[in-house]
Amino acid sequence: MDPSIKSTKEIEVLKQVLPLITSHKDRNSVSQVCKDFYNVERCSRTKVFIGNCYSVSPEMVARRFPNIRSVTLKGKPRFSDFNLVPENWGADVQSWLQVFAEFYPLLEELRLKRMTVSDASLEFLATSFLEFRALSLASCDGFSTDGLEAIATHCKALTELDIQENDMDDVSGDWLSYFPEDFVSLEVLNFSSLNSDVSFDVLEDLVCRCKSLRVLKVNKNITLEQLEKLLIWTPQLMELGTGSFYQELVPHQFRMLEIAFEKCKNLSTLSGLWEATSHNLAVLFPICARLTFLNLSYVNLQSAALTELIAHCSNLRRLWVLDTVEDKGLEAVGSCCPLLEELRVFPAGPFDQDMNYGVTESGLVAVSNGCRRLKYVLYFCMQMTNDAVSTVVQNCPDFTHFRLCIMKPCQPDYVTGEPMDEAFGAVVKSCTKLERLSLSGLLTDLTFEYIGKYAKKLEILSVAFAGSSDLGMQLVLEGCPMLRKLEIRDCPFGDAALLSGLEKYESMRSLWMSTCNLTVNGCKELAKEMPQLNVEVIKDEENDEVADKVYVYRSLAGPRSDAPPFVVSL
Amino acid sequence: MSTLQEHDYIGLSEMDAASDKLSSSDVSTDNEKNNLKETELRLGLPGLGLSLFGEEKDNKSVGGLCSSPFKNFASSGAKRGFSDAIDGSNNWGLSVKVGSEVDLKRGGVDEIHGAHKLGFTGANFSPALKVVEQKKVSSVPAPKAQVIGWPPIRSFRKNTLATNSTKKTDVVEASSSSGCLYVKVSMDGAPYLRKVDLKTYSNYTELSSALEKMFSCFTIGQCTSNGLPEREGLSASCLKDLVHGSEYVLSYEDKDGDWMLVGDVPWDMFTDSCKRLRIMKGSEAIGLAPRVTDKCKNNRQ
Numbered sequence: 001m002d003p004s005i006k007s008t009k010e011i012e013v014l015k016q017v018l019p020l021i022t023s024h025k026d027r028n029s030v031s032q033v034c035k036d037f038y039n040v041e042r043c044s045r046t047k048v049f050i051g052n053c054y055s056v057s058p059e060m061v062a063r064r065f066p067n068i069r070s071v072t073l074k075g076k077p078r079f080s081d082f083n084l085v086p087e088n089w090g091a092d093v094q095s096w097l098q099v100f101a102e103f104y105p106l107l108e109e110l111r112l113k114r115m116t117v118s119d120a121s122l123e124f125l126a127t128s129f130l131e132f133r134a135l136s137l138a139s140c141d142g143f144s145t146d147g148l149e150a151i152a153t154h155c156k157a158l159t160e161l162d163i164q165e166n167d168m169d170d171v172s173g174d175w176l177s178y179f180p181e182d183f184v185s186l187e188v189l190n191f192s193s194l195n196s197d198v199s200f201d202v203l204e205d206l207v208c209r210c211k212s213l214r215v216l217k218v219n220k221n222i223t224l225e226q227l228e229k230l231l232i233w234t235p236q237l238m239e240l241g242t243g244s245f246y247q248e249l250v251p252h253q254f255r256m257l258e259i260a261f262e263k264c265k266n267l268s269t270l271s272g273l274w275e276a277t278s279h280n281l282a283v284l285f286p287i288c289a290r291l292t293f294l295n296l297s298y299v300n301l302q303s304a305a306l307t308e309l310i311a312h313c314s315n316l317r318r319l320w321v322l323d324t325v326e327d328k329g330l331e332a333v334g335s336c337c338p339l340l341e342e343l344r345v346f347p348a349g350p351f352d353q354d355m356n357y358g359v360t361e362s363g364l365v366a367v368s369n370g371c372r373r374l375k376y377v378l379y380f381c382m383q384m385t386n387d388a389v390s391t392v393v394q395n396c397p398d399f400t401h402f403r404l405c406i407m408k409p410c411q412p413d414y415v416t417g418e419p420m421d422e423a424f425g426a427v428v429k430s431c432t433k434l435e436r437l438s439l440s441g442l443l444t445d446l447t448f449e450y451i452g453k454y455a456k457k458l459e460i461l462s463v464a465f466a467g468s469s470d471l472g473m474q475l476v477l478e479g480c481p482m483l484r485k486l487e488i489r490d491c492p493f494g495d496a497a498l499l500s501g502l503e504k505y506e507s508m509r510s511l512w513m514s515t516c517n518l519t520v521n522g523c524k525e526l527a528k529e530m531p532q533l534n535v536e537v538i539k540d541e542e543n544d545e546v547a548d549k550v551y552v553y554r555s556l557a558g559p560r561s562d563a564p565p566f567v568v569s570l
Numbered sequence: 571m572s573t574l575q576e577h578d579y580i581g582l583s584e585m586d587a588a589s590d591k592l593s594s595s596d597v598s599t600d601n602e603k604n605n606l607k608e609t610e611l612r613l614g615l616p617g618l619g620l621s622l623f624g625e626e627k628d629n630k631s632v633g634g635l636c637s638s639p640f641k642n643f644a645s646s647g648a649k650r651g652f653s654d655a656i657d658g659s660n661n662w663g664l665s666v667k668v669g670s671e672v673d674l675k676r677g678g679v680d681e682i683h684g685a686h687k688l689g690f691t692g693a694n695f696s697p698a699l700k701v702v703e704q705k706k707v708s709s710v711p712a713p714k715a716q717v718i719g720w721p722p723i724r725s726f727r728k729n730t731l732a733t734n735s736t737k738k739t740d741v742v743e744a745s746s747s748s749g750c751l752y753v754k755v756s757m758d759g760a761p762y763l764r765k766v767d768l769k770t771y772s773n774y775t776e777l778s779s780a781l782e783k784m785f786s787c788f789t790i791g792q793c794t795s796n797g798l799p800e801r802e803g804l805s806a807s808c809l810k811d812l813v814h815g816s817e818y819v820l821s822y823e824d825k826d827g828d829w830m831l832v833g834d835v836p837w838d839m840f841t842d843s844c845k846r847l848r849i850m851k852g853s854e855a856i857g858l859a860p861r862v863t864d865k866c867k868n869n870r871q
Contacts, residue, residue, distance in 0.1 A: 082719030165726035277827050350721050407721045
């Protein structure tokens with residue numbers, strides 16, 4: 001503890017209380033009270049969350065917080081998930097690891113999202129931090145299963161290895177064999193997104209000796225027969241990601257699998273399945289009532305199969321499905337899951353030439369009728385109407401996250417032919433707690449007028465193929481006091497719109513605009529007026545004056561030094 | 571009302587060769603197919619820098635912008651201006667039916683029928699326009715251009731679902747289109763599976779003799795170890811006995827996921843619905859059909 005801090009009563013109390021305060025927002029507030037509070041807080045903080053890796057330098061973090069054990073780092077703009085950010089853009093974790101190795105030798109946890117991570121970095125990580133426990137990689141790129149070998153080999157105290165949907169080289173499943181035989185500490189193992197085969201014997205051994213395993217998500221190559229053998233060792237399991245549910249089981253095997261599932265009394269989350277037959281799904285029926293989160297977004301289920309399954313899932317809070325279940329399947333959800341708070345419907349064949357299946361507005365309405373506690377919806381659909389959305393938000397005014405994706409850009413209300421302005425108007429008027437909104441469909445500036453006027457708690461807004469003029473963007477920037485992230489693509493917003501937010505961007509984490517009407521000059525103007533912002537431009541290939549992709553973010557670290565040649569820091 | 575053209579998600583559609591041009595000259599020319607064209611409202615898309623947004627601009631004057639809104643086409647080559655796109659390609663068009671009361675913030679009144687000045691007008695919008703009806707080209711549809719990163723789905727999900735769907739079409743739908751239909755064949759006790767192309771056979775006899783040849787290597791040993799007399803004519807007849815006689819039964823999994831006995835339905839129906847084959851031991855075939863088990867019993871005697 002810093003000796004210059006006066007040891008007053010307040011400080012003493014604070015020292016006792018602070019370890020119990022874990023929320024970043026709360027801690028940030030505490031640190032702003034006075035210098036002493038700032039110092040006490042910074043020394044007692046063990047977890048740090050950095051939402052934009054370029055907003056601050058690793059040295060700055062290390063200087064301020066001397067005792068960090070857990071770091072969460074996010075890198076690229078979210079639209080990089082959809083290939084809108086060129087390769088080699090940056091967000092490499094190595095420079096962070098180097099600083100951490102020096103200042104946080106006892107680092108235990110690292111959670112990375114949209115960062116570039118090389119195998120060398122993983123090896124460096126594994127060998128630099130003797131107490132390292134938990135690694136989570138989501139939407140990252142740059143590494144391969146070789147890197148996982150290093151983690152398995154060196155991290156003797158590992159409790160968590162969570163590999164989620166990364167752009168990685170899946171060379172082989174050998175990495176699993178690198179866990180030493182005396183290694184028993186694993187609590188979380190997720191390799192569901194890896195396609196290469198792991199040795200089942202190795203997996204079984206590992207699962208058997210890690211008695212504290214509470215999360216196990218295997219990949220689709222694990223058969224039902226093998227799954228049964230694993231489940232025997234893990235009655236304490238809370239979250240399970242299965243392998244393929246397609247295997248043909250004789251009655252004896254089916255019964256054994258059923259029993260194995262039933263023994264998992266703490267199982268509340270289920271995912272995987274990959275390919276399933278109706279017959280095999282029945283093995284889950286006895287345990288469905290315990291489930292609070294069911295992720296069926298990687299298994300092609302028709303409405304009948306879903307209806308049968310969901311009838312048993314009366315306690316469900318979160319459901320992810322594919323649109324193969326169609327409106328009929330969603331009707332069943334509405335009928336059977338009154339406690340549902342989150343629904344995500346993903347498209348099974350968004351790029352199929354003849355898309356004539358999927359969900360429509362009636363599916364969403366049906367869910368909203370039965371699930372009044374809905375707070376989070378992500379809905380990919382072929383068609384929507386203003387009326388339907390109005391109905392949905394009247395039924396469920398508690399939405400905090402409303403993400404609607406009508407898959408054809410600029411699609412109007414298919415019944416009236418009107419823009420979808422009124423739909424989103426209804427959303428922002430009804431849902432006073434709305435924090436996140438994703439727009440789609442044919443939208444004019446009116447949508448943005450509504451958002452600016454009503455969405456006072458809005459923090460994240462995603463816009464694509466929408467708006468009529470600069471005014472739209474301006475209305476949002478002026479009207480939404482809590483806006484943190486604004487991401488825009490293919491909209492008619494130009495320099496005037498960009499510059500209307502001059503004072504706003506400092507209070508936001510970031511702004512992304514691609515394929516809008518921005519010029520390099522306009523961005524230069526912004527950079528000039530606001531030197532404390534980083535304004536990064538990727539120019540249009542054919543026209544040097546056009547700013548094709550613009551990324552604006554506040555930063556204490558100044559322009560970044562690792563920008564690739566195609567990124568111009570203004 | 572004739573069926574609406576099924577647009578891809580950015581409004582590209584197959585169009586009749588005669589009725590596709592979007593340029594202003596075509597909009598104003600009358601021919602019977604283009605009657606509807608006059609009432610057609612085509613919207614330029616955001617990012618065009620056209621007078622869509624109420625300002626009198628031509629394609630080229632917005633800060634040097636001369637680009638199609640869909641710069642991110644995966645399959646289009648170089649970027650093109652809107653007018654190029656109109657003239658150059660046969661499948662442009664975002665046809666939108668718009669109601670009469672569109673309350674908009676911006677924009678003066680734009681001509682609706684001029685191709686270059688498209689877009690929403692102010693409050694005094696013109697009456698509702700009909701949706702354009704376009705005929706589908708009967709031949710192979712033009713490959714639909716894709717907008718990069720839309721719909722917003724992560725690569726992992728895209729790739730996973732793509733492999734899942736091709737797997738299914740492989741077996742279930744291939745029979746209706748191209749020339750081969752591969753299905754997996756498993757045999758109880760055999761260490762690995764085989765694949766056969768059902769299209770290369772025209773009846774059950776051909777199929778079964780092919781399978782006999784394929785799996786003979788797994789059954790020679792069984793022939794002798796079970797104490798059955800070795801026969802002459804070796805593998806073929808040995809397996810034949812095994813398959814048709816005592817030990818094995820040929821079954822298949824159909825579209826509904828049920829396991830059926832091979833031979834009951836006409837050959838074509840079989841190839842249509844067969845997803846995979848299994849050479850089962852007679853003892854396991856009990857669930858399939860009563861006569862099968864009788865057959866097994868009889869032959870063992």
